[in-house]
Amino acid sequence: MSAPAYQVVGTRPIRHDGADKVTGRALYGADLELAGLLHGFVLRCPHAHARLRRIDTSKAEAFPGVKAVVTAADFPPSGDRMVDLGEGETPLSYIRGNVLASGKALYCGHAVAAVAAVNVHVAEEAAGLIEVDYEVLPHVTTALDAMREDAPLVHEELRTKEFGAPGSRPSNVAEHFRHEMGEVERGFAEAEVIVEREFHTSTVHQGYIEPHNATALWNNDGRVLIWCSTQGSFVVRDTTACILDLPVSQVKVTPLEIGGGFGGKIPVYLEPVAALLSKKSGRPVKIVMSRKDVFEGTGPTPGSFIRVKIGARRDGTITAAEAYLAYEAGAYPGAMVASGAMTVFAAYHLPNVRIDGFDVCVNKPSTAAYRAPGATNAAFATESVMDELAENLNVDPLDFRLKNAAREGARRADGVKYRRIGCVEVIEAMKNSEHYRSALNGPHRGRGVAIGYWFNVGLASSCTISVNEDGTVNLVEGSTDIGGTRTSVAMQAAEVLGIAAEDVHPVVADTDSVGYTAVTGGSRVTFATGWAAYEAAQDVVRQMRERAARLWDVDPDAVEAVRGQYRAGSHRATFRALAAQLNRTGGPVVGRATVNPKGAGGSFSGVICDVEVDPETGKTTILRFTSIQDAGKAIHPAYVEGQMQGGSVQGIGWALNEEYYMTAEGTMANASFLDYRIPTCYDLPMIETIIVEVPNPGHPFGVRGVGEANIVPPPAALANAIYRAAGVRMRRLPMNPAAVMEAIWAAAK
C-alpha cells in the first residue's frame, strides 16, 4: 500500500509564530504591562521542613510602597475535598498547600507569603520584613531514606495505599502498586543468564528558559482575569477557581507565549497568589519568578531508586523480568512512578513480569511532569541491564532487542495490549543507519545504544475555523503552543481544505473564546487538537459544498470537494473563489469541532551515540549522536526533528551533569544555571535524526505525538557508550566527570 500523497502534510512551511519570535515581538508574561500594575514577590521557606508557628506581616504591610500582603490564611475557607483537574483525583489541600504553605512548609522554596508593591524591589525588601517563626523539623530528601520506618514524616496523616487499600500506619509512601503477568519465578528458573542491578537517578529540572509568571486582575465585577505562561489555560482556570472557591466562569485565563514548558508548566503556582494580591490591592499584580524560585519552588522530575532484573535463555529469548521502582514525589503524593512502571519494560514482549511501584513523599519540591515523565528513569535501568545481558550473551545489542521487541498484539504487564506500533521498525532503522554501520576507532571511545517508549494521550480539544473572503481561514484553538503545534495543527486543516499552510492563521485563544481544551501534554496536541482541526475543516468543507450547491443550483451531495477544488457536473470553483462569494450565498462560514479521541498511539525512539572519555578527568565528550523516532506521520518533519533534537539534548544533560545537589540541610546548593549544568551548544555535536513512519491507525493522518519519547533513551545509551569507552558501568545519574573518574578508580582497585 503506497502512502497517500499529501499537499501540505509532510512539508516544511515557515512557522506561523516565526516572525514574532525572531523579532522579539512575541508577548511573554514578563513583558505584560497594564495600567496601575503592581509587582509581587513571594517569600519562600529557607528550610527543608519547618512548622510555621506564626507569620507576622505587619512590618511588611507598613512598608512604604506596599499595597497588599497575603498568606495561606487569605484563602477562602473551602475545606478539603477531592478535585480532578485533568490529572486524576487530588486533595484540594495538596494543591492549595503547594501554592501557599499552611501549617508546615515541606521543602526549601515552599511559598509562605507574598507581597504586592509599586515595584519588585520594594516588594522584595518588604517580604524580608515578614516575620516567620519557623520550627525547623527533621527532613528527608531521598526515596530510600523516606521509606525507612524511622524517617521524618512529610505528612503525618498520610497512609500507604497498598494494592488499592489504605494502610493503618503513618508513612511517606503514598502508594505501593504492582503489575504482574505470567509466572515470574518460573521464568527466572528457565533463564540461563540473569542480570540484576540497582540504579539511582537524581532530581532534575525541565530547565525551560522562561521563568513562571502570572498577572492577575480581580476586577470590580468579581471576575478574575489572568495572563500567564502555561501549558493548559483551562487547567489554570479550573485550579484557580477551585482554590479561590469561585465558579469557573468567574475566571478568564489568557495564555501568553511560552518560553518552554516540557511538562513543568502544567501545575499552578502563582496565579491564585497574584489574584489574592489583586483582590486586596484593587490593582493588577504581576509576579515573575527568579531562576532560584523556579528551581526551588516549581516541580522538577522525581529522583529515583530502581532495581531491574532480567533473565534470558542462551538463544537471547527473555524469560522473565522484574522491576522495583521507588520514585520521589517531592512534597505531595504523585511521583510519576505509574508511568515509570508502565514504560519500564514497554519495549519488550515479555511472558513473565512483575513490577512494583512506590510513590514516596520527600522534603523536596512537589514533582511535575517532565517530557515522558517517569520513563527516562526506568529506561536508564532497563536499557543498561539489556546492554549487560547482550554482552553476556555475546550478541549484538540491537539484535538482542529486536529478538524481544514488542509488536502489535503484545500485552504489557499493566494490561495494555498494543495496537500497531513501531518498535521493530525503530530498531531496524537503528541497525540500518549509516551511524550504526560506521566504524568507531580510537582509544577511550565507545558506542552505546538504547531504546525507549512513551504513550500519547487523546483528551478533549476544541477548534473553530472561520473562512475569510480572501480564501484564507482563521483557526482558533485552545492548545498553548510549546512545540510548534500552531503550525502542525494548522497544516492538518490546510490539508483538508486544500489550501496552503500559510493561508491558515492559527490563534491560541483565551478560555472565554474557545471550547474546553485539555492540557498541552502527553504528546497530544498534534494528535488530538490536530484531529479537532481536521474535523473542523471537514465541517467547513461540508458547508462550502452547500454554498457551491446553492450557487450552482445542484444538490449538495452532488458537489465534490477534492483538495480545494469544488465541482459538480461542469461547474468548477476553487475554495478561494467560493470564499469570495460567502455573502452572496448565506453569510460567513464557521466550521467547528470538539473531539476526545481514543486512538492515541505510542511512540518508540532510539539513540545511537559515540563518546570519548578522558581517562584522566572522567569527562565524557559526545562525538556523534543519532536520535531515531517513530512519528507515525510527520506533519512537519522539521519540527519533528526539532523535538527529537530537543529531547536528546535534555536527555544528555540529565545523563551527564544535571542534578539537584542537596546540602546536608536539605536545601538545593546549585539553584542557578551556572551550577545546574544543562548542556550548552559547545557540549553537543549536531544531533542527527532519523524519522521512522509507522502510521497510527487511530488518527486520520497517522500521527503519533513526538514530543516526549526522544528523551527516554539518551541516559542509558550514554551509560552503555561510557562502558565501552572507559570500562565502567555507571548506574547512578548524573554520570559527571567526577563520578566517572571515581568509577575508574574503583575499577582499578
Place this chain on the structure above:
Amino acid sequence: MKWFDYAAPRSVAEAVRLLAAHPAARTLAGGTDLLVQLRSGRKETDLVVDIKRIPELNELRYDPAAGLTLGAAVPCYRIYQHAGLRLAYPALAETASLIGGTQIQGRASVGGNLCNASPSADTVPLLIALSATCHIAGPQGTRAIPVEDFCVAPGRNILTPGELLVSLHVPPPAPHSGARYLRFIPRNEMDIAVAGAGVSVTLDHGHFRSARIALAAVAPTPLLVREAGDALAGRPVSAESMGAAAELAKAAARPITDMRGTAEYRRHLCAVLTRRALEAAVAQAKGN
C-alpha cells in the same frame, strides 16, 4: 535589590576620597560579579562607585622593555583583541577569552576578577605565574604588591577602606618562555573551574631555567605553589620532571568538597592540569 547611591568619579584621587568616606561602598567595573551579588542579596551597599571613567583604570599598554600595564577596569575583550599583547602573552589573551561569553567579556575585567577574590578566578593563577604585581592607590598614597598576596580569603582581598586597585603590571616575557592556564569544567563553557592550574616556564637548552605554578579552586585563595616551580629549575624538560612538579602541586592543594567537586577529585585534577599546562607552556617556549 535595595536602593543604593551611584557615583562615577573621573580621577583616582576622587575615587579614593569617595571610597574612604564610605567604608561600605563597592567598586563597579564591569559589574558581572557585583550586580549579581547585589541582586541575590549576597552583598549590600549604600554606594556603588563606578570606576570606568577613570583614565588610569582603562589603560592598556604593552612595551617590550617595560612589559604590560593593564588598567583594573579594562574589559576582557580589549585584552584578547590587542595584537601586541596577544603575541607577547598568548596565555593571558586566551584566559581572558575563557571568562563568560562574548557579552560578559565586553564588560568583565581582569582587575575585577582579582578584586572579587574568588578562589576559582580564572585569570589569577596565570597572573601569579606571570609574576604580575598589583598597583594600589589609597588615602596614604600608592603601593605595589605581588598578585599572590592580594587575596586573603574567599571574597576578601587585601584592600583597606579607601584603597583602589588601579592597574596590574606584568613583566616582559623572557626569551624561551611560555605560559598556560588550564581549568577543568564539566561543561565546555559557562562554568566555574573545579580546579585550575596556571604555569609559566623559561627554558634553557632543554632544561628549565625557572618556572612558576599556581592553582585555582583548591584553597581559600588562588595558590602559588612555589616549591613546584622551584623543583623544575635546572631540571631537564621531561615527562618525569613535569610529573614530579605536578605531584608537588597536588600535594600543596587544600580543596574542599562541594557541589563543584570532591576534595579527592580536585587534588587529582591539580596534578593532571599542572602537567598538561606545563606541557603546553613548554611547547610554546620552544617556539619562542
